[in-house]
Amino acid sequence: MTQPTCPTAVASRCAQCVLRRHPPLHGLHSTHKDTHTQAKLKNVHSVLAYEYAWMHGCTRKLGMKICALFPLTLPSHFLDLLPAKNGEEPTIQFLLEVVEILTNYIKKTFDRSTKVLDFHHPHQLLEGMEGFNLELSDQPESLEQILVDCRDTLKYGIRTGHPRFFNQLSSGLDIIGLAGEWLTSTANTNMFTYEIAPVFVLMEQLTLKKMREMIGWPGGEGDGLFSPGGAISNMYSVMMARYKYFPEVKTKGMSAAPRLVLFTSEHSHYSIKKAGAALGFGTDNVILLSTDERGRVIPADLEAKIIAAKQKGYVPLFVNATAGSTVYGAFDPINEIADICEKYNLWLHVDGAWGGGLLMSRKHRHKLNGVERANSVTWNPHKMMGVPLQCSAILVREKGILAGCNSMCAGYLFQPDKQYDVTYDTGDKAIQCGRHVDIFKFWLMWKAKGTIGFEQHIDKCLDLSQYLYNKIKNREGFQMVFDGVPQHTNVCFWYIPPSLRGMPDSNEWREKLHRVAPKIKAMMMESGTTMVGYQPQGNKVNFFRMVVSNAAATQSDIDFLIDEIERMGQDL
Amino acid sequence: MTQPTCPTAVASRCAQCVLRRHPPLHGLHSTHKDTHTQAKLKNVHSVLAYEYAWMHGCTRKLGMKICALFPLTLPSHFLDLLPAKNGEEPTIQFLLEVVEILTNYIKKTFDRSTKVLDFHHPHQLLEGMEGFNLELSDQPESLEQILVDCRDTLKYGIRTGHPRFFNQLSSGLDIIGLAGEWLTSTANTNMFTYEIAPVFVLMEQLTLKKMREMIGWPGGEGDGLFSPGGAISNMYSVMMARYKYFPEVKTKGMSAAPRLVLFTSEHSHYSIKKAGAALGFGTDNVILLSTDERGRVIPADLEAKIIAAKQKGYVPLFVNATAGSTVYGAFDPINEIADICEKYNLWLHVDGAWGGGLLMSRKHRHKLNGVERANSVTWNPHKMMGVPLQCSAILVREKGILAGCNSMCAGYLFQPDKQYDVTYDTGDKAIQCGRHVDIFKFWLMWKAKGTIGFEQHIDKCLDLSQYLYNKIKNREGFQMVFDGVPQHTNVCFWYIPPSLRGMPDSNEWREKLHRVAPKIKAMMMESGTTMVGYQPQGNKVNFFRMVVSNAAATQSDIDFLIDEIERMGQDL
Structure with missing residues (x-):
């Protein structure tokens, strides 16, 4: 079945649509524009969801199915949840809605067509993005708004599990470890x-x-x-x-x-x-x-x-x-x-x-x-x-x-x-x-992978670093901070833009080079395509420090990083 | 529809049954006994699950529905999960299985007929309970075993969210806060x-x-x-x-x-x-x-x-x-x-x-x-x-x-x-x-409850403590550690068993009283009905310290605690 795209801008903004993660609703959103009250929408959507569910009962889109198959009576208020009397069903319903947000986030995080981040300056986020207000208040919010807050929190955050996030020593998103954390917080001890x-x-x-x-x-x-x-x-x-x-x-x-x-x-x-x-x-x-x-x-x-x-x-x-x-x-x-x-x-x-x-x-x-x-x-x-x-x-x-x-x-x-x-x-x-x-998460990962699973992960990350090292050690425009194969996954290098190549070392030259990595990094963050760290060290001006600890990273991601640096740095 | 109970002991031990959380399977478990190979069972259960799903498509048992409606091809190994190629569906499937374990745990935690704990001594858990082995190994475990490990970890743990868990200053399980933690660990930054x-x-x-x-x-x-x-x-x-x-x-x-x-x-x-x-x-x-x-x-x-x-x-x-x-x-x-x-x-x-x-x-x-x-x-x-x-x-x-x-x-x-x-x-x-x-969890709770939600929670906990104080301050067999209405939710008291009542204060008497609280506490833990802390303080012998911070606790739970102490302590 083809997935028609949503015909109106309203669809993407409608809390009911967003919450239920409907497949696009065949042009029906235009009606929302005219009858935009929560109650009416809730009704329309519930019916649609049921129909959709029966229609697509056998689809393999699991995430979508969860949502589509429930009666969709989202609890409206935290007081509906456990320990409330009869709070069991609203609680499960609410948690499943959250899990759907999280599983969608996870799927996108591993998808290279997703950005690593959607950068905003502090003042922009503080002023409040559309529908996302960080301020706390005396009065409670509806659970629908809470779900929107969850989605927005992820939207404006950083995908540290993305295959092209290389910014910190900790990266990646291990699914077993994640399950371990979910259990840990449920045990809450x-x-x-x-x-x-x-x-x-x-x-x-x-x-x-x-x-x-x-x-x-x-x-x-x-x-x-x-x-x-x-x-x-x-x-x-x-x-x-x-x-x-x-x-x-x-x-x-x-x-x-x-x-x-x-x-x-x-x-x-x-x-x-x-x-x-x-x-x-x-x-x-x-x-x-x-x-x-x-x-x-x-x-x-x-x-x-x-x-x-x-x-x-x-x-x-x-x-x-x-x-x-x-x-x-x-x-x-x-x-x-x-x-x-x-x-x-x-x-x-x-x-x-x-x-x-x-x-x-x-x-x-x-x-x-x-x-x-x-x-x-x-x-x-x-x-x-x-x-x-x-x-x-x-x-x-x-x-x-x-x-x-x-x-x-x-x-x-x-x-x-x-x-x-x-x-x-x-x-x-x-x-x-x-x-x-x-x-617990660590113990569970050790159980699931065995010592040999960790060994394979580590060997693979070190291999990838060596791949990067081999690719750039003699490449035009790249200069290693120190010679020789890296001992760990750290690969430290300068990117020298064409305008600075072949020039004698001087204070002025070094000052210019010092500004290159921050500029490229800023471009990376603003375009959201990848992230890698930089810093000066001792008397060495700013250089990139590449590290690999993410199980999702592959040689193609290393290639991508090199290409991005060259693309962004060529006119500096 | 009535739920027939499982006719054989095998059903409850069969990994396929446990994983899929089938409703009892109409006597079919007797076959398992005879054909107990994983492959065959997997097949039988998949078919049954499908049938059940269609049969009960409209039941409101949400947790059960998730499981019942999926094709139930649980990934077999952590290598099937993301970032594996085609890992998206196995990942979601695995996480939903985990979520089902967690939501079942949550439901039971708030159910007063569930025990607060299922006590075992350290050496018992270390020796390994049936099917639950804490030791780590070089080789990976199957994901089915990982799910069993998750379930057992919760089984042998303490339900700190139980309405009758009063053991620590931190207690309860806030659903919004929990959702916040699940999101936090997914964001992993x-x-x-x-x-x-x-x-x-x-x-x-x-x-x-x-x-x-x-x-x-x-x-x-x-x-x-x-x-x-x-x-x-x-x-x-x-x-x-x-x-x-x-x-x-x-x-x-x-x-x-x-x-x-x-x-x-x-x-x-x-x-x-x-x-x-x-x-x-x-x-x-x-x-x-x-x-x-x-x-x-x-x-x-x-x-x-x-x-x-x-x-x-x-x-x-x-x-x-x-x-x-x-x-x-x-x-x-x-x-x-x-x-x-x-x-x-x-x-x-x-x-x-x-x-x-x-x-x-x-x-x-x-x-x-x-x-x-x-x-x-x-x-x-x-x-x-x-x-x-x-x-x-x-x-x-x-x-x-x-x-x-x-x-x-x-x-x-x-x-x-x-x-x-x-x-x-x-x-x-x-x-x-x-x-x-x-x-994040705190911010999200504040959003959901508003300042007034926290205020209501705190006022309610303090009211409950005063309720306890009023009930026991003049009750036979109870003696307050200090006089007057508690300032916080802490209520400190001795329980004096009938055998020690009406006797003059002496070193010997105090030594006997010192042993009462630990004995009652041990009985509580072994029967698993409730938990409350005790300690000596200065020259005061062991006394109970009751605290309330759990939003699930009610007056009936306070009554229950008093009854339990009296029941367990009467023959000491």
Whole structure:
């Protein structure tokens, strides 16, 4: 059956049409124009929907069918929903309407003919788009308007699951993970005790053990938690290091310790500095380590800086080695760093927020060689492994230190006289009290894919990056930020427009080049075709950082990105 | 049409039956026993499902209809799903199967004949329940097994939305909020920049402004963030106080400041102590304030302790006033505390994680009188306002301090040369990098209910608590922990079994009473009928703490709780 397009502009604006997602209604919308009252429309549409349903009972357009086959008595008000008496049917009806919006969004997100975004400036959205008003009010809105709000929220947002969204380390939309999140929010519980999250607490324990096994700690022994992101996970590592060497700081504060210093690469994530500031070390005591041209820490520089700090009377405490740096995707040489940490008795943390996922790949895990010597590891499944946001683990080799560091034994939560084994009440290890259930989606994805499914995903993403690298390394108008095959999926490059090619390097030239990436990025966002990140680094002017973690991306999307950059940049 | 029950045990165990949620299949399950191969069953069931669908096309059992009307070719493997070629239909089919599991769960959760939980000890779940194995493996599972896993995860979990779940400050399952979470996870983005979360960033700004208006800060001016829970929100408040008075700590560490002390009630939440430990103050420098018999801070004690600290040469920095304490639901006298803070130039934080919601109620907001004088406020909509977990705001009166305290200006995220107004890139204010989208569900609920909807919910919960209080205050066998009408929904009481009534107070008697609440709680969990918290407090032995935040709870549920306690406790 062909699908006639809607004959009037009204059709696309009519709440009834939009809600029911009718197939175009054979010219009937012209009537709406004349009789545009909600009640009449509701009636017309209900009848039409029923007819349509019977007519197309066998069509394979599933999403459409759900809507079409119901009596379409959308509840009008939140008070109709559960826990209202007789609220069951309106609740299911409402949720199914929402699910239809979401499944339509999902279908479009994976369709390359859909834009990645429909860009608007903040003031435009704040002023209110047609029918979409962000302001809150004293009075309730109808559920029909709520559904319109849902649709508009998605419409003006960013499709991070789109095959051509390359803007962040987290991208893609895993369907199993998504189902896991829907279940998690339906269960609506909290990780602090076994009492109210028995299954999730056990899933967390088993999954963390599995991750520790992959790190290589004997028997998967140790401890850990899922935390609200890599920055908090890294913060935990600094807290544990401090507790290990200066446990009295917990009660007496930093004044009980000497001047402690932390070491991390100049290419490392800014969260190490944030932790230094928050935990009372001070950012001056976060010493940045020099890196080679690929962004990897130079171990000799670490040792020299440790010695220099000691000579000043400071006490080196903690070294962060990055496994997969944010911009270059660099892997610090963990074994060499571990040798130095052992020599000087320092806590070694590996920030594998981005690179930890490579432990799942037999082909690439060697890049983290030595990680088994770390005292603690950050590993964010929500990045390279495609788990929905948020999912970040802090893992620690020594048992007991996480609890020692954080426990306060609150009587109202962690009663010792419960009827079950209360060692499963893990909440007191956290700096949080309530803790979101981040484990289920990850556990479910692991079940569905198996370790080998994650491995395939990671290998494929790294292959794609190498494909990009091979395509642009000698291409006219492209210049790599550093030489050699990328260690991770990060590919960093400048695009040099024709007007800037073949010219001698000068401050003026560099200033011009600095403006190229932001201009192209702005054009990308305004046209909505693709998104990729850029930034300066050290004395290097703005360059593009391409990353691939999206399972939907293919070589054709990489080709598309290159073409878009060339198309948008050619006249700059 | 009557629904014949399933004639064989096989029916309920057959994956095909379970997945398709057939109505009982007219005795056909006996055949399954004999021909129990997946392939054959799949065939039989597909045919049956089709027949059933046509037969019952007009039934109003919506959930059943979805399933019954599809061709029921469930995808077999995660590789069938998007982004697979032709993955659209299997994806929708799979998600609808998940939604059916979830909507069935929701319906049962609100049904009082369903148990709140089906209790199992950790070792039982770890050993594996029939068909439910928590272990992860190298190989993928079929999607049918994934659906079984989803169902079992819910089966062995806790129904926190059940009308008789009173165990935590967060309870209930708001359908609009749930829809909001489903959308949030489908959008799968991150709050750090306007670039990738334009709508959510603006919703957060508008909602925080609205909350600041309700606090009473002129024009709703100030700043804020949604954080991963009240403990982190409280931690922010301490960090901001430190930055306000000793900004050099950010770069130089705690050694740049004198010995700083924090003040908080002995009844306050343990997160203030956790913050003291984490941020380098030390728990010894978190001074606990004495309270009256209702658990409210005694202002004179605060002033005396400030003076004593100063005499020792310490520097008082920060006072936390609790608006709604965790156990008693007490509201500290904010105005009197604010007077003292002004006199001694201290940062005043109000921890309204639990009680902040009362600001929405014209009847109850007076309990927070003086909150407009606070420098910062924690307010968790995921508690009293019934927003799904997690949703916690830290609000601050002074603009700029949150950014001053936390910003590190990471070049790869917060480029100054973007095409839009980058003051909307709010991520650098946070101690997190990636930050989960906690705003949408709350914004959507506010849209759907209006301020007056929240007000009605809060007034109703407080009425219910007063109903409970009135019922038990003079009831035989019940003894209140403190006298007078509760300030919040917390009602604290002992149940005294007949065997302990009318006896003189003694250590032995108190030891016996101490064991009563845990025993009744264990019975509740094992029978699964209801859940309510208990704990000791100071020198008071274990007592029940009843709280109401669940919109589904009614007087009959309160009656039920009292009956259950009496029934379970009568022979102790």
